[in-house]
Amino acid sequence: MPVQLLKIIKEQSETLLPSHLQKENLQDLQEGCDYTNRYIQGIITLSYPLTKLRDGTDFFKIVLQDSDNLCSQINSINVLIYGKMAEDCAKIIRHGETFIVAGFKVVKLPTAREDGRHDCHLEVSEETGSAIYIYTKSGTTAASETASLSVAPKYVYTPLHHLKDGTIVNLYGVVKFFKPPHISKGTDYCSVVTLVDPSNVKLTCNLFSGNLDSLPKIYKVGDIVRFHRIKIREYNGQMQGITSGGFASLTFDGTVGAPVVPRTSSREYTFMDEEQKTVEELRIWAASNISISGPAAKLSGVQPMLFFDLTCQLIGKAKVDGSSFLLKVWDGTKCPYPTWKVPVEAKDLEGEKVLLHQLRNLVVDILVYDNHVQLAESLKVGSFLRIYSIHTKQASADNEDVSRIEFHLHGGTCYGRGIGVLPESNPDVKELKAFLESVDLTDSQNMESMCSMDVDSTFDNVTEYGWCFFISLCIVLQY
DNA sequence: TTAGGTTTCG
Numbered sequence: 001m002p003v004q005l006l007k008i009i010k011e012q013s014e015t016l017l018p019s020h021l022q023k024e025n026l027q028d029l030q031e032g033c034d035y036t037n038r039y040i041q042g043i044i045t046l047s048y049p050l051t052k053l054r055d056g057t058d059f060f061k062i063v064l065q066d067s068d069n070l071c072s073q074i075n076s077i078n079v080l081i082y083g084k085m086a087e088d089c090a091k092i093i094r095h096g097e098t099f100i101v102a103g104f105k106v107v108k109l110p111t112a113r114e115d116g117r118h119d120c121h122l123e124v125s126e127e128t129g130s131a132i133y134i135y136t137k138s139g140t141t142a143a144s145e146t147a148s149l150s151v152a153p154k155y156v157y158t159p160l161h162h163l164k165d166g167t168i169v170n171l172y173g174v175v176k177f178f179k180p181p182h183i184s185k186g187t188d189y190c191s192v193v194t195l196v197d198p199s200n201v202k203l204t205c206n207l208f209s210g211n212l213d214s215l216p217k218i219y220k221v222g223d224i225v226r227f228h229r230i231k232i233r234e235y236n237g238q239m240q241g242i243t244s245g246g247f248a249s250l251t252f253d254g255t256v257g258a259p260v261v262p263r264t265s266s267r268e269y270t271f272m273d274e275e276q277k278t279v280e281e282l283r284i285w286a287a288s289n290i291s292i293s294g295p296a297a298k299l300s301g302v303q304p305m306l307f308f309d310l311t312c313q314l315i316g317k318a319k320v321d322g323s324s325f326l327l328k329v330w331d332g333t334k335c336p337y338p339t340w341k342v343p344v345e346a347k348d349l350e351g352e353k354v355l356l357h358q359l360r361n362l363v364v365d366i367l368v369y370d371n372h373v374q375l376a377e378s379l380k381v382g383s384f385l386r387i388y389s390i391h392t393k394q395a396s397a398d399n400e401d402v403s404r405i406e407f408h409l410h411g412g413t414c415y416g417r418g419i420g421v422l423p424e425s426n427p428d429v430k431e432l433k434a435f436l437e438s439v440d441l442t443d444s445q446n447m448e449s450m451c452s453m454d455v456d457s458t459f460d461n462v463t464e465y466g467w468c469f470f471i472s473l474c475i476v477l478q479y
Numbered sequence: 480t481t482a483g484g485t486t487t488c489g
Contacts (some may be wrong), residue, residue: 177484186481194484235483242482277480307486324489369489391487406489414486 018131021102026066029120031108039102040122043067045076045168045229046245050090050435051084060086063117063245064099065168067156075167077118079104082125085132092134094157095246096228096270096447097187100133101202111374157229157269157278165234168244172278173197174254174286175223177204179413180388180420181215183374184208191215192413195225195241198285204229205241215249217263219422220387222254224282226262226275253427254292256283286476295389299364300333304394304405309416310387311428313436314379315363316351318344323411325376327366329385330359331432332439338366340395340404351381358441368419370411373421383427389417 024038042064050060065076079101081089091097104122117314124130158169173195184190188208195203195215205227209215216225231244250262250269260276262269264343297308304442316328326342328351342365350357366387370377379385391410396403409417 163489179482179484184481188481190481192482192484204482204484238483240483367489389486393487408487410487410489412486412489413482413484415484418488 005169008160018102026075026118026137029077029106029122029146031106031120033106035106036103039100039133040064040077041067041098041100042076044093044095044097044099047090047093047095049136050086057082058084058086058090060090062089062093062099062102064122068478074118078121080123081123081132083127085124085126085130089132089134092130095453097134101130102133103128104157105128152353157226159199160195160197160201160203161237163203163232163239165232165239167231167232169232170228171195171197171203171230171241172224172226172282173203173281174290175218175221175225176290177221177416178218179416180218180386180418181212182371182413182418189215191218193218193225196290197282198289200289201239203239203241205243207241207243207247209243211248211265212307213265214247216251217249217265219420219426219428220292222286222290224252224254224279224316225254226250226279226285252279254286254290256280256285256287256429258283265333298333299335299362302335302337302392302405304337304392306392307389308392309383310366311422311432312385312387313432314381314383314385315359316349316356316379317376317379318342318349318383319377320344320348320367323373324367324369325373326362326383327368327376327379328356329366329387330362330364332362332436334362336407337394337405338402340406341365342367354466364407364441366407366409369410372409372411372417372419379421382424384422384424384432386420386422386428387418388420389415 020037021039022037022042023036026040044062045065046063048061050058051154053059059134060081062079063076064079099122101122104124106120107126108120124132155170160171162172162337163169174197175193176196178195181189181191181194188210189212191207193205193207195205219227225257226249227241228248229244230241233240233242248266248269250264250271252260252262260279262271295308297310299310302308310329310331312329312331314327314329318326320326320342326344387409391408393406393408394403395406408420
């Protein structure tokens with residue numbers, strides 16, 4: 001049986017291996033030595049597609065990380081598997097699982113590696129007497145002829161002050177700063193996240209993915225994240241994290257006492273009591289060590305010349321020109337200043353016209369620029385957003401004697417400037433929805449008549465449309 | 480590859 005799936009019980013994995021096998025350290029591997037009765041154990045951090053060599057031999061390559069020495073400079077190694085074993089392994093293995101190989105050959109590479117991996121690789125095949133043991137999760141019986149029960153792999157989490165250049169690690173952190181996912185200048189979405197932990201070390205991570213959904217779902221400073229398989233590099237004298245193959249994340253609300261429910265796009269993830277405890281401990285630490293009082297504001301609290309984060313509902317949107325896009329939003333409160341209206345062609349405006357008119361004194365126009373345009377175009381009317389670092393600017397048009405407040409989301413991502421879509425399950429969204437449903441639109445009309453400075457009125461006879469508006473509003477708010 | 484935190488052309 002070349003590839004065996006083993007059942008492991010907590011830490012006692014060795015007892016299930018043949019007794020003649022001795023463990024070898026990754027750091028001590030040398031070309032030319034006899035490893036017939038030695039084994040290397042590690043976590044699978046990367047695997048490549050199964051291929052065939054020119055002579056028809058199956059070939060499968062994986063990267064193994066030494067889970068006992070996560071902090072050492074060189075802690076991973078390429079494992080090249082040939083023949084039947086390659087085929088078997090390709091069917092069975094998953095990232096994060098523990099992999100043991102015995103009876104391998106060590107081959108030194110001609111040039112030094114620069115990616116933190118060992119300068120040798122392991123060659124493994126049935127013909128040379130190799131044996132492979134995989135600790136797999138229960139249920140993954142795909143290609144196994146043997147019993148295949150086991151516990152989930154045990155992950156090791158590195159505190160932020162123990163990170164070393166060139167390693168791939170798992171870690172927890174509290175979000176101190178973040179840029180919501182935005183389109184990078186390359187091919188992927190990018191999110192920048194700065195974490196801290198009780199060691200008081202900061203780590204800025206550059207996360208990239210072609211799939212928006214696989215980046216962490218961070219909504220506010222103070223959220224807690226768990227990253228798996230993040231690569232650590234030194235940049236400008238500081239450690240930096242960057243996504244590597246197999247990167248996965250969980251995000252938790254950072255509020256003490258809130259349910260510990262991970263936000264993730266992974267179909268499968270491990271999350272046990274121990275991890276729940278870690279999240280709860282980090283919440284308590286963060287409560288007294290992180291300032292989460294962000295620049296959030298309601299529209300009723302905005303002032304000219306201010307940057308703030310707005311949680312709101314999208315009511316309408318419109319193309320303006322190639323480099324800017326209009327979002328019409330509300331949060332149920334009224335801005336104390338007259339606000340600008342961005343002129344757009346009626347045909348370019350998407351959104352329920354009746355509702356837009358009904359809410360016209362509560363809706364504000366936010367003009368987003370450059371890199372935010374593409375994301376803004378994709379937003380669905382009715383969805384809930386958090387727009388980060390909106391700039392309010394006071395400006396008066398030549399033909400008006402009153403100055404109006406303009407809302408801009410400038411280009412770029414400084415200070416986390418960007419747009420995030422919040423799910424309906426988000427506590428802030430639930431609160432906002434309840435508030436929006438309670439807004440008395442009769443009052444809104446009254447406010448209009450009382451507010452002499454507000455000159456926006458396309459047509460004033462609202463009573464004529466009253467019931468129609470009310471019913472439409474009820475329908476929209478239902479969704 | 481991309482970004483690498485530290486606000487604004489509009």
